[in-house]
Amino acid sequence: MSVSSTRRPARLRLLCVALASTFVASSVSAETINASGLRAPGSIGYDAEGVPLIQAANDYDAAFLMGYVHARDRLWQMDYLRRAASGTLAELVGTPALANDIQLRTLGLRRAAQSSWSATPDIARGQLRAYAEGVNLWVRNNPLPPEYGALELTRFEPWSPVDSLIVGKLLAFQLSFDLDIDYTVRLGAYMSAGAAAGFNGQALFFEDTHRVQPFDTRASIASADFHPTSFADDGKSLAAGVPGYTPEFLAQVESLRDSVLGNEWIAPKLAPRDNRGGSNWWLVHGSKTASGKAILSNDPHLGLDLPAVMHEAHIVSTDPAYAETMNVSGLAPPGVPSILLGCKPQFCWGLTTNPMDVSDTYQEKFLLNTGVWTADDVKVSFTDRNGVEHQIDTRHNWRMVTAADQGFLEPDSDATQQVDMREHLNDEVTDEPPFEQAASAKEAVMQVEYDTLTAAELRAMAKDRGLKIRPNDNRKKVIEALRASS
Numbered sequence: 001m002s003v004s005s006t007r008r009p010a011r012l013r014l015l016c017v018a019l020a021s022t023f024v025a026s027s028v029s030a031e032t033i034n035a036s037g038l039r040a041p042g043s044i045g046y047d048a049e050g051v052p053l054i055q056a057a058n059d060y061d062a063a064f065l066m067g068y069v070h071a072r073d074r075l076w077q078m079d080y081l082r083r084a085a086s087g088t089l090a091e092l093v094g095t096p097a098l099a100n101d102i103q104l105r106t107l108g109l110r111r112a113a114q115s116s117w118s119a120t121p122d123i124a125r126g127q128l129r130a131y132a133e134g135v136n137l138w139v140r141n142n143p144l145p146p147e148y149g150a151l152e153l154t155r156f157e158p159w160s161p162v163d164s165l166i167v168g169k170l171l172a173f174q175l176s177f178d179l180d181i182d183y184t185v186r187l188g189a190y191m192s193a194g195a196a197a198g199f200n201g202q203a204l205f206f207e208d209t210h211r212v213q214p215f216d217t218r219a220s221i222a223s224a225d226f227h228p229t230s231f232a233d234d235g236k237s238l239a240a241g242v243p244g245y246t247p248e249f250l251a252q253v254e255s256l257r258d259s260v261l262g263n264e265w266i267a268p269k270l271a272p273r274d275n276r277g278g279s280n281w282w283l284v285h286g287s288k289t290a291s292g293k294a295i296l297s298n299d300p301h302l303g304l305d306l307p308a309v310m311h312e313a314h315i316v317s318t319d320p321a322y323a324e325t326m327n328v329s330g331l332a333p334p335g336v337p338s339i340l341l342g343c344k345p346q347f348c349w350g351l352t353t354n355p356m357d358v359s360d361t362y363q364e365k366f367l368l369n370t371g372v373w374t375a376d377d378v379k380v381s382f383t384d385r386n387g388v389e390h391q392i393d394t395r396h397n398w399r400m401v402t403a404a405d406q407g408f409l410e411p412d413s414d415a416t417q418q419v420d421m422r423e424h425l426n427d428e429v430t431d432e433p434p435f436e437q438a439a440s441a442k443e444a445v446m447q448v449e450y451d452t453l454t455a456a457e458l459r460a461m462a463k464d465r466g467l468k469i470r471p472n473d474n475r476k477k478v479i480e481a482l483r484a485s486s
Contacts, residue, residue, distance in 0.1 A: 030055075036456065037133040038064055051312050058319040059326065063127040063337040067134025067159070070311060074334035075139070076147040077307050079156065081335060082163040084265065085170035086110040092151065100263045109173060113165040120165075128161035131337040135159040136457055155464050158457045167335035170265070171309075175353045179269040181257050181361050183210065187242070188250040202242045249363065256361075279352035298341065298350025309333060310340075458482065 030045030030053070040057035042065050047053065052069045056062035070078060083089040087105030089097040120128070136158045144156060187205050194201025260266040281298040289295055302309040310331035317326040330342015341351045458478045462469045467481050 033065060033068065035137055037130065037137065044069060051314060053314045053316070055316045056318075058321070059317050060126055060130040062315050062317040062319075062326070064130040064134040064137075066313065066315065066332070066337045067131035067136075068138045069134075069313060070334045071135040071138035071159075072142070074307060074311055075135075075156070076145045078135070078159070078163075078167070078335040081167050081170060081333075082159075085113075085166045085173075092153065099259075100265070103260060103263055103266060107173075109169045110162075110166055113162050113169050116165050116169075117162050120161075125161065127337055128164050131164060132159045132161050132457065136460060140460060158461050160457075164335055164337065167333055171333055174265065176356070176358055177266075177269055178357055178359050179260070179266065179361070180357075180359075181253055182270045184245075184253050184361075185250065185257060186210070188245045188253070191242075191245060202240075206242075252363075281350045281352055296348045296350060298352070300341065300351050300353070307334075313339070315339065 030043045032041055032043050034041040038061050040061060042054070042056040042061050044065055045053040045055070052073075054062055054065045054069065056065055079092065080089070083092055084100070085104060087101040087103075087110065090101050117125075139156050139158075144153070148154070148156070187202070187210075190201035190205040190209075192201070193199075194204065257270060260270070279299060279301040281296065283297075284295040286292045286294045311334045312329075312331055314329035315326065319326065328339050328342055328344050330339040332339050341349060343349075455475050455478070458475065459469055462478055462482055465482070465485050467485055469478055469481060473481075
């Protein structure tokens with residue numbers, strides 16, 4: 001790798017603020033990057049405010065240099081986020097993170113990211129690999145950030161394309177996941193109080209303190225197609241359909257709620273109305289502004305964290321595969337190579353989120369398998385709300401069964417499900433002992449990680465582990481050495 005620092009003439013930079021199509025800034029200094037993994041030399045410059053300007057000959061090199069920049073500015077944050085989402089944060093900070101790790105592994109964001117990687121198109125795969133190579137190039141040629149020294153850590157697990165996908169999954173999870181079990185606990189308290197004091201606790205909950213239905217059918221919207229949902233016409237109430245909750249059931253719900261109170265990723269979902277997140281944007285037409293140019297204001301309502309959730313950058317790619325130069329400035333989460341919200345010379349765009357009820361919690365009934373596995377052990381059988389029977393293969397699911405995720409089950413479903421609490425790993429039926437299955441599980445996860453790494457990254461990982469790799473050893477031999485050392 002060769003790196004040279006030079007002064008650059010003034011260059012256009014997209015000012016990603018409310019004023020659309022304004023390009024006014026200049027690069028204070030730049031360094032030319034010419035490294036293995038780049039298809040052509042590129043450069044990284046920083047303006048007076050520290051915002052990087054990445055100039056590349058193609059989109060793959062732009063992703064490579066973006067990874068290099070993110071590692072330079074936010075490596076610890078990236079490592080923290082990928083491990084938190086993967087359920088391996090305890091490897092960085094120790095036993096205090098174990099409980100959260102177990103819960104995040106149960107949710108399965110890492111497995112979802114690996115599944116997404118298998119379905120990712122080749123062009124996106126190439127850019128994710130290039131980004132990972134850029135991250136790992138910076139790590140190999142620079143000391144680790146001070147956070148690692150404070151924790152007495154001297155190694156960085158090489159970044160992989162799946163790590164970028166898991167960071168994206170975590171951001172999506174924060175914006176979409178909802179967990180309303182706290183309302184079930186409250187409803188149980190209302191019902192218990194009503195039974196003790198002689199009033200209808202369900203009615204008080206649904207028709208007064210936690211009402212979600214319109215009071216009547218009258219509406220201020222003059223439209224024949226608008227029909228508000230209401231039970232006023234037939235005199236029914238949501239309270240009428242609530243089943244009785246046993247003390248044992250409520251104790252289970254309270255235990256589940258209490259188990260996630262300390263999880264920084266899940267606990268906020270228990271109280272969606274407290275510190276509620278949201279997002280908004282507004283536009284002003286050019287005819288209403290002094291400059292004659294439109295104004296876009298966007299607030300994605302992400303957390304005010306330090307370091308910030310997003311990282312600002314300006315990317316220019318002259319990829320010959322496209323007629324138009326990519327010239328974009330804006331914000332991207334560290335760990336992800338793409339600008340999520342920002343501006344081009346012609347327009348700007350923003351992002352908002354619309355919180356919806358996308359998660360249901362339901363009670364499972366397990367029939368535990370204590371003998372040799374059969375074909376039925378890998379199936380979940382249930383009847384949906386329309387009376388149609390379904391079977392779901394559970395081989396690649398842990399204890400959280402996917403029936404509700406596929407939209408078949410109502411929250412109060414009492415479907416009996418037949419599942420084995422051990423994870424099924426292979427498509428064929430097996431009577432492999434549990435401890436051997438656990439070893440196979442670890443091997444399967446490791447193989448996915450190896451498949452996403454480049455040959456250079458695999459060699460770097462082997463070097464970090466103190467393995468002796470000969471220059472003529474091919475990719476297969478390096479992986480075998482890594483597998484033997486695990």
